[in-house]
Amino acid sequence: MAFDNTIGRTDLGTALIPDDVSQEIIQTMPESSVLLTRAKRVPMSSMKKTQPVLATLPEAYWVSEGALKQTSKTGWEDVQITAEELAVIVPIPDSVVDDAKINLWDTVKPLIAEAFGKKVDAAGIFGVDKPSTWGDDILSGAKKAGATITQGTGTDLAQDVAKLGEVLSKKGFAVNGFASQPGLNWQLVGLRDANGQPIYTPSITQGNPASLYGYPLNEVKNGAWDSTKAVLLAADWTKFVVGVRQDMTYQIFDQGVISDADGKVIYNLMQQDSKALRVVMRVGFQVANPVTRVTGKGTQYPAGFIVPKVGA
Structure with a gap:
């Protein structure tokens, strides 16, 4: 882990410390987290929160x-959500802040938010750097439940998506949204359903997702998506x-002072005329997997993936 990363003049370049008149910043718009945007968000008043999940259906x-009427019962299981900490410290020398003609701190904040979103998505969807308290990531859970389709199973991607929706229906859940690798929209443009209608509708409003089979599609552009593992995620996002x-x-x-893992001081703010921005977030994630009428307990799952062909 790197502890000595700081922002200096060479990192900022003339775009952020202009020699002349230009005071505009041209940079990629930070992308938000698809899980923080689309998943059910619940506040936590302590480190751990218990979420009841339906485990037994009444009959x-x-x-x-x-004759006498029979009784039935409903059972619930507890799913525990544990909040884990995400944090980063960004030091910037005072001279760099003074010479910049824009507010560097306001510029850095959305980029840090994007970095946090990347960590949450990568952990929750693919299990990358996932805290052990979070349980299975979505891809692992879908594979265990047999809720995956290999790209090319149908005659085209439109049929693959439809087959994946069918798989989830047989697992007892209805798809209400998608997430995908960046650039999938270009594979979807021009595809039609059995009635000749376009399956994909591009977003025409800034900030709104595109539509796939009438449900929102978010391309994950924050760097978290691993296209070697998955092409598309379909899910009941609730x-x-x-x-x-x-x-x-x-x-x-x-x-x-900022120290490394061994306690060695590698940055002294007062001595090096610098300031540091510290950002902290505590967040947890779990997949609620209630029993359904359609399939037996243990075989249901609320999400599925189109995965790439081996060697593709």
């Missing part, structure tokens, strides 16, 4: 004339639960 019975114990908090320090 009904025919009653013959004069079953993804993000617990927020502490939303992103920012604090700027003008004194203090």
